[in-house]
Amino acid sequence: MASGKDIKRRIKSIDGTRKITRAMEMVSAAKMRRAVASLLNMRPYAHSAWRILTNLARAFENYKHGFLEVREVRNILILVVASDRGLCGSFNSQLYKKIREQLQNPQNLKVNRIGKKRIDSTVEDKDLKMDFVAIGKKGENIVRRLKGNLVASFPDSSNFSEVSAIRPILRIVADDYLAKKYDKVVIVYTDYVSAMVQQAKVRQILPISKIDLEKQIAEIDVLAKEYGLNEPLREYKIEPSPEEVLGNIFPKIIEMQILHAVLESNASEHSARMLAMRNATEAAGEMSEDLNLAYNQLRQAKITQEIAEISAGSAALE
Amino acid sequence: MKNEKKIQLKIVSPEKVILEKEIYQATLPVADGIVTILPNHRSYIGALKLGEIILKNGSEEDYLAVTGGMVEFNHNEMTVLVDEAQQAHEIDLKKAEEARKRAEEVMKQKHTLSEMEYATVTADLEKQLLLIKVSRRHMGRK
Numbered sequence: 001m002a003s004g005k006d007i008k009r010r011i012k013s014i015d016g017t018r019k020i021t022r023a024m025e026m027v028s029a030a031k032m033r034r035a036v037a038s039l040l041n042m043r044p045y046a047h048s049a050w051r052i053l054t055n056l057a058r059a060f061e062n063y064k065h066g067f068l069e070v071r072e073v074r075n076i077l078i079l080v081v082a083s084d085r086g087l088c089g090s091f092n093s094q095l096y097k098k099i100r101e102q103l104q105n106p107q108n109l110k111v112n113r114i115g116k117k118r119i120d121s122t123v124e125d126k127d128l129k130m131d132f133v134a135i136g137k138k139g140e141n142i143v144r145r146l147k148g149n150l151v152a153s154f155p156d157s158s159n160f161s162e163v164s165a166i167r168p169i170l171r172i173v174a175d176d177y178l179a180k181k182y183d184k185v186v187i188v189y190t191d192y193v194s195a196m197v198q199q200a201k202v203r204q205i206l207p208i209s210k211i212d213l214e215k216q217i218a219e220i221d222v223l224a225k226e227y228g229l230n231e232p233l234r235e236y237k238i239e240p241s242p243e244e245v246l247g248n249i250f251p252k253i254i255e256m257q258i259l260h261a262v263l264e265s266n267a268s269e270h271s272a273r274m275l276a277m278r279n280a281t282e283a284a285g286e287m288s289e290d291l292n293l294a295y296n297q298l299r300q301a302k303i304t305q306e307i308a309e310i311s312a313g314s315a316a317l318e
Numbered sequence: 319m320k321n322e323k324k325i326q327l328k329i330v331s332p333e334k335v336i337l338e339k340e341i342y343q344a345t346l347p348v349a350d351g352i353v354t355i356l357p358n359h360r361s362y363i364g365a366l367k368l369g370e371i372i373l374k375n376g377s378e379e380d381y382l383a384v385t386g387g388m389v390e391f392n393h394n395e396m397t398v399l400v401d402e403a404q405q406a407h408e409i410d411l412k413k414a415e416e417a418r419k420r421a422e423e424v425m426k427q428k429h430t431l432s433e434m435e436y437a438t439v440t441a442d443l444e445k446q447l448l449l450i451k452v453s454r455r456h457m458g459r460k
Contacts, residue, residue: 044330048397052363052390163332163401236392239364240349248349248365249388252399259332 004302007295011288018284024087025277032195032270039192039263046256052249056242065243066178067208067250070112073121075129077151077173077182079205079258081189081265082139084156088269089276091190091198092138098200099146099188103130112184112207131182133172135262163259170255177206189261190268196275198268205257208250323357325391327373329382329398336403337382344396345372346389355391362391366400368444370452381406383452385445406456409449418446 080099082092102109106128110121121128132143134153143150152172176182185206191199238245325344329337345354347369355362366387373380387400421443425436 038333041334042332044328044335045332045399048328048330048390048399049388051397052388052399055363055390236361236363239353239362244349245363245365245388252388252401256332 004295004298007291007298011291011295014284014288014291018281018288021277021280021284025274025281028270028274028277032267032274035263035267035270036192039260039267042256042260042263046260049249049253049256052245053253055236056238056246056249065247065250067174067206067254070119070207071180071183072119072123073110073112073128073183074123075131075182075184076109077131077133077176077185078148079133079135079169079173079185079187079261080139080142081187081261082134082136082142083265083269084137086138087276088273089279091269091272092142094198094200095188095190096142096145098202099142102188102202103146108202109184109186133169135169136265163255166255166259166262169258170251173205173258174251174254182206187258187261189265190272192264192267192271195271198272203257203261205254208253324375325355325357325394325396327396327398329371329400329403331400331402336400337380337405339373339375341373341375341380343374345374346398347371347384348389355396357394359391361393362389364389366398368448370448371398371403381452381456383409383445383448404449404452406452409453409456411450411453414446414449414453418443418450421446 078099080095082095086092106125109130110123110125110128112119112121130148131151132146132148133151134140134143137155140150140153140155152169154169173185177185184204186202186204188200188202191201193199324340324342327337327339327341327344328335343354343356345352346364347367348364349367352369353362353364366384366389368385369383371380371382371384373382382403382405384398384400384403387398387403389399390397421439424439425443
């Protein structure tokens with residue numbers, strides 16, 4: 001049995017850990033609030049972008065642009081949005097599981113669709129070529145564990161809360177798609193449902209699909225649903241031309257989608273960490289209580305024994 | 319009640335709402351040149367390029383440097399979507415000057431740059447020049 005001194009030492013170390021996890025919980029809570037606020041800050045932009053797109057809908061229908069081109073899926077680019085640091089519960093392993101699931105059964109990945117148009121790939125599963133872009137340091141690890149081909153890695157995902165930081169990613173995605181290097185681009189990220197619930201999600205970025213876009217914008221801004229693409233068109237003067245304005249707005253929309261995914265992921269990461277740290281704090285508290293009990297029992301036993309010895313000694317003297 | 323003679327303006331970037339106010343006149347750098355919009359202008363959608371937005375409301379004037387974006391105008395409501403915009407009084411002139419010098423230095427070593435780097439530096443230089451211009455104009459007014 002451990003001596004009193006050993007138990008005392010363990011109690012002390014556990015209490016120390018508990019203090020740290022509690023501090024980390026509070027830091028994560030503050031960071032989470034900030035991340036959620038920046039998500040909300042995106043709303044007016046998303047709302048307006050959606051309205052402009054809606055008003056360009058007529059041009060949209062017959063418009064030919066590289067981003068709208070639907071090809072048979074042979075090469076896929078997968079963006080993985082993960083965290084930089086660990087200690088956030090199952091946050092990163094959930095992402096890993098989600099991606100593995102998709103890779104093992106790539107039915108969804110193989111279909112390419114925009115609205116009603118849908119092209120099933122005839123390529124065998126094993127011939128499907130997949131490349132990965134990792135955002136966040138742990139993203140690299142996930143791709144490595146999947147034995148995926150990593151083409152680019154952007155560590156330090158917490159810095160990606162600005163549009164300018166997204167631009168290098170956009171360039172890879174847009175240029176390679178237009179160059180037909182990839183036939184489909186998807187992003188895997190963790191959707192922030194609430195402080196308790198986060199969900200790993202897969203979203204198509206390219207080709208630009210109305211359905212996916214509508215879903216994601218509805219997530220950013222609930223009001224945007226009112227601006228369905230069927231709204232009667234107003235007579236707009238469009239300069240220089242609808243084609244050019246659309247060509248201009250598409251990269252912005254992709255940028256917005258990526259930024260949105262990163263912000264959602266940031267908020268999820270912090271709330272996952274907050275929860276993990278809260279659990280750790282509770283566990284440390286319980287452990288410390290148990291050890292305290294054991295220590296007191298040991299101490300009590302020692303005192304009883306000493307008294308017994310003393311009284312035995314004095315009885316022998318009489 | 320909404321004032322029919324004025325434009326309700328909102329300038330937003332993906333990060334935040336940059337400016338929200340009532341104005342009388344807006345001059346915007348669109349792809350083909352410069353467009354000035356007054357109240358009751360017909361509905362308008364346009365692409366913005368790098369340039370300066372000038373807002374007038376009576377004798378009050380605002381200048382903003384923008385790096386490109388989109389504008390929508392409808393029923394005296396104007397929404398400007400921008401990547402980045404700085405209001406004249408927010409621009410740090412000294413910083414912009416320094417950044418310009420740095421960019422010019424880099425440009426001098428043109429032959430050592432790849433095409434991509436050259437394009438990035440050129441874009442940055444243009445942006446800094448614009449910031450300086452907008453900031454100077456603003457100071458001249460005061």
